[in-house]
Amino acid sequence: MEKGSEVYTAEEAGRLGREGITEPIVINLGPQHPSTHGVLRLITTLDGETVLKAQPDIGYLHRNWEKIVEGWQYPQIIPFADRNDYISAIFNEWLVCKSVEDALGIELDKRAEVLRTIFAELNRLISHQLWFGTYAMDIGAFTPFVYALRDREWGYALLEKATGARQLYAFFRIGGLRNDVPDGWIEELSQYLDYFEKEAYPQYVDLLTGNEIFIQRSEGVGVVSRDVALAFGATGPVLRGSGVPYDVRKAHPYGVYGEVEFEVPVGEHGDNLDRAMVRMKEMLESVKIIRQCVELLPEEGEVLTSRVPRVLKLPEGNYYTRLESPRGEVGLWVVSTGGLGPYRMKWRAPSFVNLQLLDHMARGEKVADLIAALGTIDIILGEVDR
Amino acid sequence: MPAWIRRAAVSIAKGHRVTLDQMLRRPITSLYPEEPVPHFPGFRSIPVLKANEETGKLNCTACGLCARSCPPQIIFVESVVGDDGRRKQWPAFFNLDLSRCMVCNLCVEACPFDALEMSADNELSAYDVRDLFFNMEELAALWKTAPAVRIAGGQKR
Numbered sequence: 328m329e330k331g332s333e334v335y336t337a338e339e340a341g342r343l344g345r346e347g348i349t350e351p352i353v354i355n356l357g358p359q360h361p362s363t364h365g366v367l368r369l370i371t372t373l374d375g376e377t378v379l380k381a382q383p384d385i386g387y388l389h390r391n392w393e394k395i396v397e398g399w400q401y402p403q404i405i406p407f408a409d410r411n412d413y414i415s416a417i418f419n420e421w422l423v424c425k426s427v428e429d430a431l432g433i434e435l436d437k438r439a440e441v442l443r444t445i446f447a448e449l450n451r452l453i454s455h456q457l458w459f460g461t462y463a464m465d466i467g468a469f470t471p472f473v474y475a476l477r478d479r480e481w482g483y484a485l486l487e488k489a490t491g492a493r494q495l496y497a498f499f500r501i502g503g504l505r506n507d508v509p510d511g512w513i514e515e516l517s518q519y520l521d522y523f524e525k526e527a528y529p530q531y532v533d534l535l536t537g538n539e540i541f542i543q544r545s546e547g548v549g550v551v552s553r554d555v556a557l558a559f560g561a562t563g564p565v566l567r568g569s570g571v572p573y574d575v576r577k578a579h580p581y582g583v584y585g586e587v588e589f590e591v592p593v594g595e596h597g598d599n600l601d602r603a604m605v606r607m608k609e610m611l612e613s614v615k616i617i618r619q620c621v622e623l624l625p626e627e628g629e630v631l632t633s634r635v636p637r638v639l640k641l642p643e644g645n646y647y648t649r650l651e652s653p654r655g656e657v658g659l660w661v662v663s664t665g666g667l668g669p670y671r672m673k674w675r676a677p678s679f680v681n682l683q684l685l686d687h688m689a690r691g692e693k694v695a696d697l698i699a700a701l702g703t704i705d706i707i708l709g710e711v712d713r
Numbered sequence: 714m715p716a717w718i719r720r721a722a723v724s725i726a727k728g729h730r731v732t733l734d735q736m737l738r739r740p741i742t743s744l745y746p747e748e749p750v751p752h753f754p755g756f757r758s759i760p761v762l763k764a765n766e767e768t769g770k771l772n773c774t775a776c777g778l779c780a781r782s783c784p785p786q787i788i789f790v791e792s793v794v795g796d797d798g799r800r801k802q803w804p805a806f807f808n809l810d811l812s813r814c815m816v817c818n819l820c821v822e823a824c825p826f827d828a829l830e831m832s833a834d835n836e837l838s839a840y841d842v843r844d845l846f847f848n849m850e851e852l853a854a855l856w857k858t859a860p861a862v863r864i865a866g867g868q869k870r
């Protein structure tokens with residue numbers, strides 16, 4: 328029997344309160360299915376329209392990241408790490424750079440630190456905009472998707488102006504950034520934030536999150552209690568939606584997050600609505616953080632510090648570094664034997680951990696709510712499969 | 714009438730107001746292949762070989778630092794061997810496999826001779842993967858036809 332293809336017996340179905348309605352049937356969703364955000368296969372056991380079990384079958388986008396980078400030097404890993412979470416690539420580069428910088432004790436100039444924080448928050452904003460659009464599509468509203476991509480385009484243009492690429496930036500270097508931002512970039516960033524806060528965000532609220540149909544559709548669906556979320560090791564908006572105010576930016580400050588003021592939005596019940604509203608509030612928090620960073624930004628300063636050794640060798644040992652990506656805590660475990668590259672690297676992908684909650688969320692819900700629950704986890708398959 | 718029905722009606726009206734407002738504005742999309750979309754300065758697509766503007770000769774000395782820094786190892790460069798058996802500071806070949814290029818700029822940063830630049834020409838798609846294998850002459854020709862930039866070492870753009 329193939330792994331995961333077991334169906335529920337009548338007895339087990341009866342324990343779920345679904346006895347004798349229809350015969351349970353196994354249905355494949357994906358891997359080529361528009362609602363699964365990439366190439367994810369969901370092996371679902373359905374009783375009519377009700378989900379008895381939803382098992383994600385991952386690995387269709389596996390690229391052997393962890394093995395490949397074992398032969399590489401640390402600076403070479405940065406562009407390949409971009410390919411993990413390709414919607415918010417800045418966080419991946421930052422993680423690789425930060426793990427080497429922390430291990431070697433490289434101090435960055437203030438300007439580089441502030442710019443890194445600005446880029447990360449801009450990327451978080453863009454990532455959450457895409458989530459907003461795709462989640463709306465998951466629950467059957469097409470229009471917000473177009474609006475979200477319209478606003479995301481300006482953010483991508485800003486990133487392209489500074490980094491030279493739209494999605495896979497390869498912009499952070501060990502010791503800072505590859506180049507400084509062009510003239511007038513900060514002003515345009517402020518314009519973008521004003522536009523987002525005053526024009527785009529109210530539209531999002533009017534179109535989707537303030538809509539009564541949306542609220543009734545999401546409320547009480549896909550509930551993850553606080554204890555379950557903690558037991559599964561969920562992080563990011565999935566954990567915060569369940570009411571745990573854990574955020575790496577607050578718990579272990581890095582960059583200039585220790586110097587800026589922001590709130591960590593938390594939900595109450597852990598349903599789809601809470602996770603959605605946590606992300607909506609995080610967009611505004613990102614705007615707030617970028618505004619404060621722009622004021623913190625020093626006029627002068629090296630963006631790429633000259634205090635980086637020419638040959639980057641990590642001392643023998645184990646290193647764990649973490650960041651708060653839009654999807655949760657993304658961590659990198661580096662085992663070094665003192666060479667030019669890592670002996671072993673382990674990528675802690677938040678999407679991968681959060682995806683394990685899908686079965687718990689979807690049991691007893693309708694098929695359409697399974698897709699909605701998948702949307703609120705906000706998975707990126709490049710990161711799940713690595 | 715339950716209160717939620719009224720709220721639903723109001724929120725639907727609000728949503729329609731947003732879409733109606735947007736409908737009366739100019740479209741922001743462009744018909745891409747017909748209307749070319751310009752890239753911002755500094756956009757990078759493929760490393761190309763830079764030539765000296767006065768002599769027209771390539772700056773490349775075939776030192777191989779770019780090939781060593783390349784993460785997917787797609788740059789193949791070898792220097793000319795003269796009649797006396799000694800290596801000359803001139804590439805015999807410089808091949809680049811664009812099908813695996815990550816467009817990361819690391820080769821440009823590694824080059825100490827100002828011989829590589831990132832071209833902005835991104836319309837290089839091909840029906841055959843062999844067409845994405847560029848040799849020295851093609852890379853030098855690309856440098857002449859499309860704008861290219863060199864950004865390295867934390868400089869200002």
